[in-house]
Amino acid sequence: MARKLLIEHAEVEGIASFDIYRKHGGYASVEKALKTMSPEDVVEEVKKSGLRGRGGAGFPTGMKWSFLAKPEGVERHLVCNADESEPGTFKDRYLMEKLPHLLIEGMITSSYALGARSSYIYIRGEFMYILRILEKAIAEAYKNGMLGKNILGSGYDLDLIVTPGGGAYICGEETALLESLEGKRGNPRMKPPFPAVKGLWGNPTVVNNVESIAAVVPIVNHGGESYASIGIERSTGTKLISASGNLVRPGVYEIELGLTVEEFIYGDDYCRGIANGKKLKACVPGGSSVPILPHYLVTKTAAGNDRLMTYESLSEGGFESGSMLGSGGFIVFDEDQCIVRNTWNFARFYAHESCGQCSPCREGTGWMEKVLYRLEHGNGTLEDISLLEDINKKIEGNTICPLGDAAAWPVAAAIRHFRDEFEWHVQSPNEALKRNYGLIKAKLEV
Amino acid sequence: MKIDFPQAVNEAPIELSSHTMTEIQRVMDLFPKGKQKSAILSILHLVQDELGWVSVGAMNRVALILDIQPIEVYEVATFYTMFHLNAVGKNVLEVCRTGPCQLVGSDDLIDYIEEKLEIKVGETTKDGMFTLKTVECLGACGYGPMLMCKYQFYERLTKEKVNEMLDAMREASK
Amino acid sequence: MIKVTIDDVEIEVAQGTTILNAARQVGGEIVPPAMCYYSKLPGTGGKCRTCLVEVAAGSSADPRPMPKLVASCSTTVMDGMIVKNKTSEKVQKNRGGVVEFLLVNHPLDCPVCDQAGECHLQDLGYEHGSAQTRYRENRRTFKAIDIGNKIKLHMNRCILCYRCVAVANQLTDKRVHGVLNRGEHAEISTYIENAIENDFSGNMIDVCPVGALTDKTFRFKSRVWFLKPYEAECACDKCSGKAVVWMFGNEIYRITARKDSYGEVENFEDKAAWICNDCRFDKKDPKKWNLIGPRKIDRHSVISQGKYLTKNDNNPKLLR
Numbered sequence: 001m002a003r004k005l006l007i008e009h010a011e012v013e014g015i016a017s018f019d020i021y022r023k024h025g026g027y028a029s030v031e032k033a034l035k036t037m038s039p040e041d042v043v044e045e046v047k048k049s050g051l052r053g054r055g056g057a058g059f060p061t062g063m064k065w066s067f068l069a070k071p072e073g074v075e076r077h078l079v080c081n082a083d084e085s086e087p088g089t090f091k092d093r094y095l096m097e098k099l100p101h102l103l104i105e106g107m108i109t110s111s112y113a114l115g116a117r118s119s120y121i122y123i124r125g126e127f128m129y130i131l132r133i134l135e136k137a138i139a140e141a142y143k144n145g146m147l148g149k150n151i152l153g154s155g156y157d158l159d160l161i162v163t164p165g166g167g168a169y170i171c172g173e174e175t176a177l178l179e180s181l182e183g184k185r186g187n188p189r190m191k192p193p194f195p196a197v198k199g200l201w202g203n204p205t206v207v208n209n210v211e212s213i214a215a216v217v218p219i220v221n222h223g224g225e226s227y228a229s230i231g232i233e234r235s236t237g238t239k240l241i242s243a244s245g246n247l248v249r250p251g252v253y254e255i256e257l258g259l260t261v262e263e264f265i266y267g268d269d270y271c272r273g274i275a276n277g278k279k280l281k282a283c284v285p286g287g288s289s290v291p292i293l294p295h296y297l298v299t300k301t302a303a304g305n306d307r308l309m310t311y312e313s314l315s316e317g318g319f320e321s322g323s324m325l326g327s328g329g330f331i332v333f334d335e336d337q338c339i340v341r342n343t344w345n346f347a348r349f350y351a352h353e354s355c356g357q358c359s360p361c362r363e364g365t366g367w368m369e370k371v372l373y374r375l376e377h378g379n380g381t382l383e384d385i386s387l388l389e390d391i392n393k394k395i396e397g398n399t400i401c402p403l404g405d406a407a408a409w410p411v412a413a414a415i416r417h418f419r420d421e422f423e424w425h426v427q428s429p430n431e432a433l434k435r436n437y438g439l440i441k442a443k444l445e446v
Numbered sequence: 447m448k449i450d451f452p453q454a455v456n457e458a459p460i461e462l463s464s465h466t467m468t469e470i471q472r473v474m475d476l477f478p479k480g481k482q483k484s485a486i487l488s489i490l491h492l493v494q495d496e497l498g499w500v501s502v503g504a505m506n507r508v509a510l511i512l513d514i515q516p517i518e519v520y521e522v523a524t525f526y527t528m529f530h531l532n533a534v535g536k537n538v539l540e541v542c543r544t545g546p547c548q549l550v551g552s553d554d555l556i557d558y559i560e561e562k563l564e565i566k567v568g569e570t571t572k573d574g575m576f577t578l579k580t581v582e583c584l585g586a587c588g589y590g591p592m593l594m595c596k597y598q599f600y601e602r603l604t605k606e607k608v609n610e611m612l613d614a615m616r617e618a619s620k
Numbered sequence: 621m622i623k624v625t626i627d628d629v630e631i632e633v634a635q636g637t638t639i640l641n642a643a644r645q646v647g648g649e650i651v652p653p654a655m656c657y658y659s660k661l662p663g664t665g666g667k668c669r670t671c672l673v674e675v676a677a678g679s680s681a682d683p684r685p686m687p688k689l690v691a692s693c694s695t696t697v698m699d700g701m702i703v704k705n706k707t708s709e710k711v712q713k714n715r716g717g718v719v720e721f722l723l724v725n726h727p728l729d730c731p732v733c734d735q736a737g738e739c740h741l742q743d744l745g746y747e748h749g750s751a752q753t754r755y756r757e758n759r760r761t762f763k764a765i766d767i768g769n770k771i772k773l774h775m776n777r778c779i780l781c782y783r784c785v786a787v788a789n790q791l792t793d794k795r796v797h798g799v800l801n802r803g804e805h806a807e808i809s810t811y812i813e814n815a816i817e818n819d820f821s822g823n824m825i826d827v828c829p830v831g832a833l834t835d836k837t838f839r840f841k842s843r844v845w846f847l848k849p850y851e852a853e854c855a856c857d858k859c860s861g862k863a864v865v866w867m868f869g870n871e872i873y874r875i876t877a878r879k880d881s882y883g884e885v886e887n888f889e890d891k892a893a894w895i896c897n898d899c900r901f902d903k904k905d906p907k908k909w910n911l912i913g914p915r916k917i918d919r920h921s922v923i924s925q926g927k928y929l930t931k932n933d934n935n936p937k938l939l940r
Contacts, residue, residue, distance in 0.1 A: 087544045087583040118478070125491060125528045126584050128597040161476045166487040166526025168802070169582065183483035183512075185525040185799070190666040190694045201481060244546040244587035251588045288545055288583075329587065331546050345545045349582050355525075356780065356799075356806030358667050363721035366804035370757040387754055394717030397688040398669055456814070502811070517798045520811040524800040 002256045002269075003230065005218040005238045006211070010098040016133060018140035021101040027146055029109045029220040034154040037220075042113035046216060048224030050236035055081055055172070055209030056287060056327040057402075058311050061216075067196040068114055069204040077205045078116040080107060080213055081177055082123035085169040087288035087349060088329025091240035092210035094252040096123070096130045099214075100137035104160065106213035108146060109220055111158050114206055121162040122171070122181050134162045169353035173401045174207040176355065187357045188401035209327075211240055231257035235310035239328055246334035248272035261285070261307040261314075262299040265332065278334035282417075285314050286326020288346050289406030291413030292339070293323050319413065338436045340425050343414040344372035350407035361404040364395040368411055375422060376436075378429030385422050389415055457503035459510050466496045470511060483512055486522055490529055499530040527581065535570040535577035536619040540594045543580040546587035555591040555603055556580060562612065575616060622699035626650050626673075627707045639692035639703055640671055644882065651882075652705050653715075653747075655722070655740055655829045656781035657693035660884055660892040664786050665693035668779065669718045670744060674711050677702040689714055712748070719748040724755040725804075726830070727776050735831030737844040740883060741779065762807050767797065768815030770836055770901050771825060775807050778832035784808065784824035791894060792818040808832070819858055822900040826877045826885060837901050838866075838874035847873055849915035854908055858896035860888045864915045865906070872904045878915070 014020040021027075033042050047062030068076060080103065084092040096103055103121070111119045123131050138160055141147045149157045163181065165171050171180045175189035178200050199205020215237060219227045228236045235257040241264070243250045249272045255264065265280070266273045274280050283298045284290060299307050302321035307313055315322045333342070351369040356362040368391055374380045388411055396408040415422060425432045462470070473488035489511065493504045500523055509516040523529045530538065539559060543552050556567065559578055563571050570577040586592045589601035600611055621632040626643050627650040633642045641659065643651045652673055657665030665671075671693045675686040680700025689711060692703070705711055723745060730736045762775035780799065785808070788795040797810045810816070816824075825833045847866040852875075854861045866874045877885045877895045885892045903909065 084585050085583055088546050088587050090585045090587050090589075093585050124585065125487065125526070126594060126597070128491070129599075163473075163476065163484065164487055164491060166490060166522075167528035167581075168526050180487070181484055182481070183486040183522065185521055185802070190691070242588060244590070245549045284545075329546075331549070331587070333549060337549060342545055342548065345543075345548050349544050351803060352527075352582050354803040356801075356803040358669055359718055359721045359779065360669055362780065362804060362806065363724050366760075367721075367724055367755065367757070374756075394714060394721070398672060398714055398718065400666060400669075400691075515795055517796055517811065520800055521798045524811075525802050 002254070002259070003238065004254045005227070005230075006102065006214050006240065007095065007099065007252070007254050010094070015098065016100055016137065018101060018137065018144055021099070022144075025221075026101050027105050029217045030105055030112075030146060031152060033109045033112055033220050034152050034156055039113045039115055042109065042216075042220060045219055045224035046113070049215075049219040049227040050224075050231075050234060051212065051215050051219060051227065052234070052236075052311065053209055054211035054215065054239065054327070056086065056289075058325065061208065061212050064196070064208070065114060065206060067194070068206055069197045070115065071204070075118070075203045076114060076116045077200045077203055078107065078111045078114050078119040078213075079174075079177065079181065079200060079205055079207045080119070080121040080210055081172060081174065081207050082121050082127070082210045083165055083169075083172040083177060084127075084210070085124055085172050085353075086327050086329055087346065088244055088284060088331040089242050089287050089327040090244070091242045091252050091328060093127060093130060094242075095210060095214060095240065096127070097133060100130075100134050101141070102214050102217060103134070103210055104137055104141050104146070106216045107160055108141075108151070108158060110206075110208070110213050110216050111160075112156055113216075116206075117157055118159045118161070120181060120200070121160070122177050123162060123164055124171070125164040125166045128164060131162055131164050138162060168355075169349075170355045170401070170403060173403065176401065177207060178205065185355070187355050188403075190400060232308065232310050233312055235312060235325075239309070239325075241309070241328040241330050243271050243330045243332070245330075245332035246275045246278060246337070247332050248275050255309055257308075257310050259309045260299070261309060264309055264330070265299070271332070274332065274334050276334070278336065280332065281335045281337055282333040282339065284323070284329070284331040284333075284410070285309075286324045287329030288331070288349065289409055290324040290326040291319055291322070291409050292417060293413075294417040297321050297417075319409070320416075323413070338376075338432070339414050339418040339421050340372070340376050340432070341436055343411055344369070344376045346410045347372045347407065350403065354403060354407070358400045358404075360395045361399045361407065364391055364404070365407045367391055368395075368407070372411070375425050378425070378433050380422075380426045380429070382423065382426055385415060385419070385426070457501065457506060459507035460497075460501065460503035462493065462504075462507060463496055466492050474511075483514060483518075486512060486519070487526065490519075490523055490526075494529060498536070499532060499534050501533075530577075533570075535574050537575060537595050537615045538577045538579060540579045540581040540584070542582070542584045542586065542590065542592055542594075544583040544587075546583070547590035547592060550590045552591040555593070555608070558605055558608060562608065575619060576612070622697060624697040624699075624701045624703065626703045627705050633697060637697055639673060639675075639690070639695050639697055639701075642697050643692065643703075643705065647881075649706050652692045653740070653744055654693055654882070655744070655779060656783065658783050658786070658827055658884060659882075660887075661783060661786040661790060661827065664781070664783055666691045668722070668781055670715060670722075672711060672714055672718070674704040674708040675701060676704050676708075716748040716750075719744045720750070720754075722779050723749060723753070725760040725776075726779065727759060729777075733774075733777065733831040734834040734839060734844075735777075735828075738883075739831060740829040760804060765809055766815075767810055768817055768821075770822060770897065771816060772834045772836045772839060773808065774832050774834070775809070777830050778808050779830055780806055780808070781829055783827040783829070784833055787824045787827055788816070788818075788821070791820040791823055794818070819896045819898075820894055822897045823877065823885070823894045825900075826879065826894075829883065835874055835900070837904070841873050842868055849917055851878065851912040851915045852909040853912065854899065854903065854910065856896060856899055859899060860891075860893040860895070861899060862886075862888050862893045863895050863899055863909075865909055865911070867906070870906060872906055872909070875900050875903065 051061045052058040168186045170176045171186040176186040180186040195205045280295045301316045311325045314325045347369040351365040354365045392408045395404045473485045474482045477484045505519040509519045592601040652671040654671045655668035672689040673692045677683040679698030800809045852865045
C-alpha cells in the first residue's frame with residue numbers, strides 16, 4: 001500500500017476535533033516551523049520538495065512563493081483556493097470535511113513562510129456545511145494558541161478567515177477569486193500585474209489550492225527532500241485523485257505519483273475496474289477541461305510506454321495523443337457512454353460558467369454549446385463538426401483567463417479521437433438518439 | 447440557462463430579523479476596516495437563509511448595510527448562481543447535471559423528480575413545497591447522481607432514496 | 621525612453637506605455653482596433669480582444685516570442701520588443717475570429733441603427749468580417765428596458781465593452797446601471813426600471829462603440845452622413861462647452877463631444893472635454909453656439925466613404 005501523507009488519518013473517529021488531530025501528530029509542522037525555522041527555511045523546503053500546484057496548473061509552489069513581492073510596510077496575504085468546482089474534482093471537499101485542521105495547519109505554516117498576517121480561505125458557497133466545519137476548527141485553533149497573537153510564543157501573529165463564494169466556477173481562477181473575495185463579480189483580472197505583486201486589495205498575495213497548502217505540512221515535518229523522494233521526475237510526492245464515472249469504487253484516493261494508470265483503474269487498492277462488468281471506452285484524467293483519452297491511450301501512451309499518474313506521462317504525446325494530470329479529476333467512461341452527449345454536457349458547463357467579460361469566451365462557449373446541442377439532438381451537419389474545430393481555435397489562447405482554453409480543449413479532443421461518433425450522430429441521428437436515450441433511462445434502477 | 451429576473455419597480459429596503467442582522471455584523475467584522483464589501487456573498491447567503499430568496503427589497507437593504515449603491519449588489523447577486531432572484535418553494539432541489547453525474551444517471555434522476563413532483567425544471571409545486579432546479583457540478587462527482595437542498599448533499603440517489611428524501615422534506619417543512 | 625518595433629516601424633516611447641498607445645503615437649495602419657479600451661477612462665480595456673497583437677520578441681533582454689497573442693491595450697512595451705499587427709497573419713486570422721464572435725449575436729439592423737456610419741463594429745465587420753454568417757442559431761435578445769427620456773438602450777446591440785459603466789463610475793456621482801448576469805446572458809441594465817439622470821450621463825452615448833446607447837433627442841431624425849458637422853463652443857458652467865454640432869440646413873440635429881480618429885473625446889487644456897447633458901440634449905438652438913467652422917471627420921466605415929473631409933483632404937467643397 002502506498003504511503004499516505006495527507007489523508008492517512010482521515011477516517012479516524014473525531015479527527016475533525018483539535019485534540020484528536022493533535023494526538024495524531026497534528027500541528028507538528030507549526031511547532032517545527034515557528035520554533036526552529038526561519039520563513040526562508042520553510043520556502044526552501046517547499047522548493048526542494050518539488051511540490052507543484054495541485055489545483056490544476058501544476059506550477060511549482062516554491063517558485064510561486066518566491067515571486068511574492070515584499071515591499072516594506074505593505075501587508076501580504078495567503079489565500080486558499082477552496083472553490084473546488086472543476087467537474088470530476090472533489091478531493092478538496094473530502095480533505096476539508098475530514099481533516100479541517102490539516103488545512104488550517106498548512107495555512108499557518110505557509111502564512112508564516114510568506115510573512116502573511118491575515119490569510120483567507122475562499123470556499124465555494126455550495127460547501128457551506130464544510131465552511132461550518134472549518135469555522136469550528138478555526139475557533140479551536142484560536143483557543144489553543146495556534147492562531148491569533150504570538151502563536152506558540154514565537155511572536156508571529158496570524159488571523160485566518162474563511163468566507164464563502166456564491167456559485168461560480170470562474171472564481172477558481174485566482175484573480176477572479178480575489179475579485180470575488182473583495183465582494184465583486186468574479187471577473188478575472190488582466191495580467192500582469194500578477195497577484196504576487198498586486199493581489200487582494202492591491203496587496204501582494206499568494207493563492208494556493210487546498211491540497212497544495214495541506215502538502216506543506218508533511219513537507220515541513222519530513223523535509224523537502226524526503227517528499228521529493230516519492231514520485232518520478234518532476235512529479236514528486238503524493239496526489240489526491242478524485243475518481244468518478246463508471247467505476248466499481250469511485251472516490252478520493254491518495255496516490256504516490258508514478259502509479260500506473262492501469263493499477264489505478266483496475267487495482268484492488270483503488271477503483272477496482274469498470275462498473276457492471278463493462279469495458280473502458282474513454283477517460284478524462286485531470287478534470288473536465290483536459291483532453292479526453294480513448295481507451296487505447298489510457299493505460300499506454302502512443303509510444304507504447306505504460307501511462308503513469310504523473311504530470312509528464314499523462315501529457316506524453318501532447319494534445320495529439322496525451323492529456324494532462326490537471327486537478328486529478330479522473331473521470332471514466334464505460335462502453336455505453338456517448339462522447340457527443342458528454343462533450344455537449346461539458347460545453348454547456350463552460351457556457352454556463354463563462355463570466356462574459358471577454359468576447360471569444362462569452363460568444364464562443366455559447367456558440368459551441370448550441371452547435372453541440374444540435375449535433376447531439378439529431379440536427380447537426382458534417383460542416384458543424386469542422387465549424388466546432390474552427391470556433392475552438394478562435395477561442396483558445398485569445399481569452400483573458402484560461403476558461404476559454406478549458407472550454408476549447410475537451411471539444412477539440414473529443415472530435416480528434418471520436419470523430420466517427422460525431423459523424424454517426426449526423427448520418428444516423430435517429431439511431432444515435434435512440435441509443436442514447438435508451439441508455440439514459442433505467443440507470444437509476446441499478 | 448437564462449436567469450430570468452423581473453424588471454421590478456424599486457422596492458423599499460426590507461427589514462431583516464435581529465438574528466440575521468447579528469450574523470451579518472459578525473461576517474462583516476471578519477474583514478479589516480473599510481473592506482466590509484468582502485462580506486457581501488456571506489450576507490446574501492444569510493438573507494436568502496431567512497427569506498428563502500433574494501428580493502429587490504432585500505438587495506436594497508444589503509446596499510444600505512454595506513453603504514454601497516444598490517446596483518453594486520444587483521451586479522453581484524446576478525453573477526452568482528446560488529442566489530434565487532425569484533420566489534421559490536420551501537425546498538429547492540438543485541440537481542447536478544454535469545458530466546460525471548450524467549455518466550451515472552443524473553438525466554434519469556431529473557426526469558424522475560419531474561414526474562414525481564409533476565413539475566418541470568425551474569418550476570415550483572402548487573403547494574409551494576418544492577422547486578426543482580438543475581445546477582452545474584457541485585463537487586460530489588464520485589457520489590452521483592446527487593442533489594443539494596438547503597446546503598445539504600443527497601448522494602448516490604436511487605428512486606427509492608428520492609422517495610424517502612421527498613417524504614422527509616415534506617414532513618420537516620409542514 | 622525605450623525602443624519598440626511595431627510592424628517594422630521603430631519608435632521610442634516612455635516606459636510604461638502600452639503597445640496600443642505606442643502604435644497610436646505613430647498612427648495609421650499599424651494601430652490595432654479597440655472596442656473596449658478608452659484611454660480617457662482608466663481601467664477600461666482587455667475585454668473585447670480585437671486589439672490582440674503578436675509579440676515576436678518580448679524584449680532585447682529576453683527576445684523570446686510570447687506564446688499567445690496579447691491584448692495591446694493592456695500590455696506595456698519593453699525595450700527591444702518586436703510587435704506584429706498588420707504584418708502578422710495569425711493576428712489577422714484571430715482578429716477575424718473575434719469580429720465573428722462579436723457579430724454572432726449582434727443584430728444586423730444597421731439600416732435602422734442610428735450608429736450606422738460611425739459604428740466601430742461596422743468598421744471592423746467591413747475590414748475583417750466575411751460576407752456570410754456561419755451562425756445558424758437564434759440570436760440572443762434581451763427585454764427592452766427604459767433608462768430615461770434622453771438615452772436609448774438597445775441591449776441586443778451591446779458588445780459589453782463596459783465603457784459606459786466606467787463613465788458612470790468616473791464621471792457621475794452615483795452609478796445606477798451596470799452589468800448584470802453572466803456569460804452569454806450578461807447585460808447592461810439598471811435591474812430595476814431606473815432612469816439614468818446625471819449631468820454627465822450623456823457621455824455614455826459618445827463612448828459606446830456600437831449602437832447600444834443612442835441619443836433619444838436625435839433618434840431616427842437623420843442618417844449621420846446627411847448632416848454637416850461643425851466645431852462649436854458655448855459658455856457652460858458645467859463642462860468645457862467644446863462640442864460638435866451636427867446640422868441640417870440651419871437646424872441643429874444633434875450635439876456630440878469632439879472625438880478624435882479613435883472615437884475618443886478630445887482633450888482640452890489637458891483634460892478630456894466631456895460635455896454635459898444640457899449642452900448635449902437641450903441646446904439645439906444654433907444661437908446658443910458659437911460655430912467655429914467645419915469639423916473634419918475621419919473617414920469612418922464603408923457608409924461614409926467619400927462623404928467627409930479627411931485629415932489629408934482640405935478641400936472645403938467636399939463638405940456637403
